[in-house]
Amino acid sequence: MEEKEIVTKGKPEALYETFFRKDGKDKSTTHYCPGCGHGRVHKLIAESLNELGVADRAVFVSPVGCSVFAYYYMNMGNVQAAHGRAPAVGTGVARARPDSIVISYQGDGDLAAIGTAEILHAANRGENMTVIFINNAIYGMTGGQMAPTTMIGQKTLTSPRGRSSDNEGFPIRMCEIISTLEAPVYVERTSCTDVKNILKTKRAIKKAFKLQTERKGFSFIEILCACPTGWKKTPRDSIKWIQETLEPYFKPGVYKDASETAQPKPRIEPSTDPEQIFTALNLQKGKSPRATGRNIGEKRIKLAGFGGQGALTAGVAIATAGMHDGFDVSWLPSYGPEMRGGTANCSVIISDKRIGMPVVLNPNILVALNGPSLDSFEDDVTPGGLVIVNSSLIERKLKRADVKSVYVPLTEIATNLGLKAAANMVALGVVLGCEKLFDKERLHEVFKTSLKRKDTLEMNIKAVNAGFEFVQKH
Amino acid sequence: MKRELIKGNEAVIKGAVLAGCTHYFGYPITPASEIAQAASYYLPLFGGTFIQAESEVAAINMVYGASSAGVRTMTASSGPGMSLKQEGISYLAGSELPAVIVDIMRAGPGLGNIWPEQSDYHQVVKGGGHGNYKTIVLAPNSAQEMCDLTILAFDLSDKYRCTAVVLTDGYTGQMMEPVEFPEELKKAPYKEWALYADQKHRKNLVTSIFMSPQTLFEVNTRLNQRYKTIENNEVLFEDLHASDAKLVIVAYGIMSRVAHNAIEELRASGLKVGLMRPKTLWPFPVKKLKELCTSAQAFLVAEMSNGQMLEDVKLAIEHSRPIEFFGTWGGTVPSVDELKSAIKTTYEKTTR
Ligand SMILES: Cc1ncc(C[n+]2csc(CCOP(=O)(O)OP(=O)(O)O)c2C)c(N)n1
Numbered sequence: 001m002e003e004k005e006i007v008t009k010g011k012p013e014a015l016y017e018t019f020f021r022k023d024g025k026d027k028s029t030t031h032y033c034p035g036c037g038h039g040r041v042h043k044l045i046a047e048s049l050n051e052l053g054v055a056d057r058a059v060f061v062s063p064v065g066c067s068v069f070a071y072y073y074m075n076m077g078n079v080q081a082a083h084g085r086a087p088a089v090g091t092g093v094a095r096a097r098p099d100s101i102v103i104s105y106q107g108d109g110d111l112a113a114i115g116t117a118e119i120l121h122a123a124n125r126g127e128n129m130t131v132i133f134i135n136n137a138i139y140g141m142t143g144g145q146m147a148p149t150t151m152i153g154q155k156t157l158t159s160p161r162g163r164s165s166d167n168e169g170f171p172i173r174m175c176e177i178i179s180t181l182e183a184p185v186y187v188e189r190t191s192c193t194d195v196k197n198i199l200k201t202k203r204a205i206k207k208a209f210k211l212q213t214e215r216k217g218f219s220f221i222e223i224l225c226a227c228p229t230g231w232k233k234t235p236r237d238s239i240k241w242i243q244e245t246l247e248p249y250f251k252p253g254v255y256k257d258a259s260e261t262a263q264p265k266p267r268i269e270p271s272t273d274p275e276q277i278f279t280a281l282n283l284q285k286g287k288s289p290r291a292t293g294r295n296i297g298e299k300r301i302k303l304a305g306f307g308g309q310g311a312l313t314a315g316v317a318i319a320t321a322g323m324h325d326g327f328d329v330s331w332l333p334s335y336g337p338e339m340r341g342g343t344a345n346c347s348v349i350i351s352d353k354r355i356g357m358p359v360v361l362n363p364n365i366l367v368a369l370n371g372p373s374l375d376s377f378e379d380d381v382t383p384g385g386l387v388i389v390n391s392s393l394i395e396r397k398l399k400r401a402d403v404k405s406v407y408v409p410l411t412e413i414a415t416n417l418g419l420k421a422a423a424n425m426v427a428l429g430v431v432l433g434c435e436k437l438f439d440k441e442r443l444h445e446v447f448k449t450s451l452k453r454k455d456t457l458e459m460n461i462k463a464v465n466a467g468f469e470f471v472q473k474h
Numbered sequence: 475m476k477r478e479l480i481k482g483n484e485a486v487i488k489g490a491v492l493a494g495c496t497h498y499f500g501y502p503i504t505p506a507s508e509i510a511q512a513a514s515y516y517l518p519l520f521g522g523t524f525i526q527a528e529s530e531v532a533a534i535n536m537v538y539g540a541s542s543a544g545v546r547t548m549t550a551s552s553g554p555g556m557s558l559k560q561e562g563i564s565y566l567a568g569s570e571l572p573a574v575i576v577d578i579m580r581a582g583p584g585l586g587n588i589w590p591e592q593s594d595y596h597q598v599v600k601g602g603g604h605g606n607y608k609t610i611v612l613a614p615n616s617a618q619e620m621c622d623l624t625i626l627a628f629d630l631s632d633k634y635r636c637t638a639v640v641l642t643d644g645y646t647g648q649m650m651e652p653v654e655f656p657e658e659l660k661k662a663p664y665k666e667w668a669l670y671a672d673q674k675h676r677k678n679l680v681t682s683i684f685m686s687p688q689t690l691f692e693v694n695t696r697l698n699q700r701y702k703t704i705e706n707n708e709v710l711f712e713d714l715h716a717s718d719a720k721l722v723i724v725a726y727g728i729m730s731r732v733a734h735n736a737i738e739e740l741r742a743s744g745l746k747v748g749l750m751r752p753k754t755l756w757p758f759p760v761k762k763l764k765e766l767c768t769s770a771q772a773f774l775v776a777e778m779s780n781g782q783m784l785e786d787v788k789l790a791i792e793h794s795r796p797i798e799f800f801g802t803w804g805g806t807v808p809s810v811d812e813l814k815s816a817i818k819t820t821y822e823k824t825t826r
Pocket residue numbers: 064065066067083106107108109110111134136138139140141142147227
């Protein structure tokens with residue numbers, strides 16, 4: 001009775017006067033059992049927010065557990081999260097509303113069992129939020145099953161002979177774990193037993209909120225609370241059990257306090273300026289030419305080589321040039337682990353009509369930069385198609401007589417130009433020399449917008465020209 | 475904007491940003507990773523947020539949190555990650571929160587492989603989570619649509635306060651095609667129910683728990699009415715020579731691109747075949763399929779799955795025409811020739 005007097009006089013404004021959202025007729029008492037720790041902590045939270053004057057900015061994330069209905073009582077923004085996910089939900093809120101005071105309120109099942117990943121990583125990111133962790137060593141809401149914080153020997157509905165370390169391991173100490181992380185700013189464990197400890201708890205909660213208003217990041221307050229119903233004890237015996245059994249194992253105290261040294265996190269808000277966003281996205285205003293009026297049919301190109309030879313890059317370049325010329329184009333890589341296997345290839349289609357299937361199974365142009373590529377794709381080329389063979393690396397001739405073949409020492413030409421890696425671009429010059437697709441200057445333009453370094457730009461242009469001229473001469 | 479050669483996966487993010495998406499939460503998975511990569515690159519350039527979450531479970535719950543706070547937010551994944559997101563999707567539905575999810579389907583079950591399949595259809599279209607809910611499902615088949623349908627997904631999810639999934643396959647995500655991005659920048663509409671963390675919105679509550687059966691009955695009823703409205707208003711499809719076709723192929727995503735070639739070639743040789751491509755898988759183009767029955771003597775459903783959309787086609791036309799199935803799986807994609815011969819066989823068997 002006297003405790004109540006000291007801690008607060010009347011209800012703080014951040015607790016609803018009447019619990020209008022509560023089911024049933026009784027809108028003035030909470031749904032918590034007599035002697036339950038939840039209600040008391042709710043009040044401490046509300047008081048702290050009011051004293052700091054930030055209740056308007058508060059968003060309370062309620063967990064799955066007995067406090068799932070905390071929003072009956074908390075007069076502030078409320079969001080209810082899936083079991084264990086409150087820190088992730090809180091992360092979303094905190095990032096979306098940089099000025100919010102986010103409270104992730106969780107029980108021990110919620111936080112230390114099903115939500116272990118979420119709590120650790122929210123802490124590790126140093127999210128600007130406060131976690132209030134109600135450790136009552138049991139699953140209250142589901143009727144009293146074992147929690148990760150249940151004591152050795154403690155009997156629950158799912159540890160009927162008492163928790164055994166052999167079978168269930170040991171009660172998990174979250175403050176100790178969280179305090180090993182770099183990012184959290186404040187980590188404290190308190191207990192909600194007597195007046196002194198309740199005041200300590202309030203100081204801890206208030207300090208955490210204060211740190212949040214200063215954008216100093218993540219605070220973790222673990223509170224040892226009674227669950228008389230789950231423990232099958234009277235409220236009075238429950239307090240005694242906290243003091244005699246829980247406190248010696250879950251030692252109250254400050255586990256980390258970096259409040260003096262922590263730097264405020266920057267306050268980030270997205271721009272709504274279209275120009276800034278168009279620039280960020282690298283979008284070019286204006287219209288592109290469509291449909292050239294020229295009939296080239298559908299050029300299905302396969303470019304292949306070993307990883308590093310630039311078959312994929314060359315594919316992108318020629319497709320981009322085709323697009324700028326007004327054609328429909330597509331480019332599809334061999335993706336994922338296949339790219340690591342030593343050969344890389346891509347399908348490019350340049351067409352005067354809408355493209356269907358983007359995979360080129362039967363190319364009418366094959367560029368083989370190395371031997372394995374020729375071996376893999378020679379049989380697939382359509383009769384009458386064109387095969388460009390890098391004769392610097394491929395010694396054999398084609399097996400097939402029903403396709404056109406061009407043997408070009410691509411690597412040698414590129415090396416002589418001073419850039420061995422440009423053999424792929426020499427190959428593109430050869431393609432444009434053999435097939436009437438578009439002017440090679442189209443490719444030059446592509447390089448101009450995509451290549452940052454002037455020397456590589458010039459080298460690539462020279463490489464294309466060399467390939468083109470090779471065809472003219474031979 | 476000028477046309478840009480861009481991967482479908484990257485077009486998703488540029489489209490999303492133009493739709494006003496400011497918050498991305500994701501976890502890498504092939505073949506969807508480029509979406510997270512693009513988000514991590516572009517969003518911070520203008521003060522947006524990218525977080526690589528600890529799991530898909532965390533990612534979808536971050537989306538839940540950001541959405542409850544009123545911003546436009548999204549995540550993307552592929553099969554195994556989508557499985558993990560199902561709980562979150564159910565909560566999003568229960569709390570009536572808008573959200574956009576992109577699923578770049580790979581092959582399953584289990585870890586399967588990273589090659590394209592269309593086997594998340596049931597999970598996504600029918601709902602893999604618990605409860606009576608629906609998600610809008612948009613099915614792009616080009617890089618341009620990866621942009622356009624992502625933007626539409628944001629608009630629809632806000633309009634109806636529900637999740638919109640952009641569902642496509644590894645090829646559509648991985649291929650580069652020209653995309654013309656819109657010149658308009660949208661922004662998240664004002665949401666009176668959202669948690670703006672200020673005095674005006676202090677009384678707001680986002681929740682999916684309704685203890686009284688009567689209340690939950692009403693919530694479900696309201697959701698169902700909304701789903702009916704979506705079914706009536708938001709169906710999208712594209713057809714190619716379908717109106718006078720004797721045999722109608724039904725296909726979406728990359729399969730519709732294979733079908734496109736097959737049908738053009740078969741039409742040229744005189745076969746009356748056409749394509750009906752649902753662009754929304756839910757709501758499903760039921761009415762259109764029924765209408766096609768006036769000329770269509772049979773249907774062929776082509777899918778990279780064991781026949782998941784097939785069930786919806788059967789229901790749509792109420793078995794009033796013979797329906798054949800052409801399926802492949804495991805990450806194999808049929809060639810145009812394979813599909814052509816399946817179409818020919820079906821044509822000969824089912825049409826007069
Ligand atoms: C995914 C999922 N699994 C299980 C449950 C059932 N469940 C509800 S509350 C709860 C345990 C809550 O215990 P705790 O977090 O300790 O909170 P308390 O009730 O003791 O305050 C469980 C297992 C659920 N709601 N969701």
